Amino acid sequence: MDEIVLGLITFFTSTVAGVVGLGGGMMLIAILPSFLPLNALIPVHGLTQMSSNLSRAVFGYKYVKLETIPKFLLGSICGIALFASILYFISLEFVPLFIGIYILLSLWSKKFNEKIKRYESYFLAGFFQTGLSIVVGATGPLTMTLLLKDYEDKHIVVATGAALMSITHTLKVFVFMFFGFVFFDYLGVLIAMIIGAVTGSYVGTKLRDKIEGKKFVLLLKVLLSALAVKLIIGLLW
Template identity: 70%
Template structure:
């Protein structure tokens, strides 16, 4: 029964992400602690999201903007290497607060964007998104915020985000396997969630074409804003 419930929840969240590019992953990671031990949430979420992102990138491979991938990969390798080595040594309690603030300012403050433009790039986004994913779980809004600035076509934004998120989740899973997490202990749940994720990606890809470009941008900005506020409030409370 647990497998069926989590499979359907993953299908729903994966469909949402395939339509607008994000949101589903953060919904899923917020729901999973009600069903799974807390130590299993981030690694299983990472594996599920990897299947969701791979399938979403596969279904829309023609829209991937490959020029950003090597930059993001280099930043990700450095970020995961650093954060994996220091995660047990420092407190990362307030990191999500800065993440949320960056997303909000980047979306709505032209002055902030003018000042940060010379520092904002895919090397840096990869470094923080992949590095922080080890402890925060769902860091996709970081890359999505930059992609939304660089590309106006909704398919390019969603599918490129999926491609680079694959890098984040692969590196994260390697770290969890290195630290001894046994995925096979949850094989039934994982299979159900992976099937749900792939099915959701397929349905969401079909539905994305029905969303108007301007509406898509506004919907995405609203979702990013709500997620950023959730991150900030969750850190403070």
């Protein structure tokens, strides 16, 4: 029964992500503690999100900006290698706070954007998004915020973001396999959730055409802002 429920939930969250590019993964990781033990949360979530993002990128392959991938991939490899090696020696308690503040300033402050632009890059986005992803569930907005500045086309933003996030989740899955997590123990749940994720990506891709460009950008900004505020309040509370 849990498998069917999780499959339907993943379908819904993946559809949301297929339409606006993100948010589905955050909703899913907030729901999973009701169904899975704590040690399985991030690995199962990572493999499911890898399926969701990879399928979303495949369905929108014509819009993926390939030039963003090499730098992002290099940054991701460096980031996950560093954070995986020092995971037990550092405190990441305030990372969500900094991510939330960065997103809000990046979306709404022109002065901040003028100053930060010289430092922003897909290498750094990959480094922090993928490195922090093994402990922080809200790193996707880092890349989406950058893509939203660089590209106006909603299909490019969503498809390229999905391609980059699939790199993040793929590397994360390999890290958990290296540390000994046995995905086979959750085979039934994973099959149901992967089917839901891929189906949701397809439906979300089709529904995206129903949203006009300017409304899409505003919706994405509002959703990113809401997620950022949630991060900040969640930590300070």
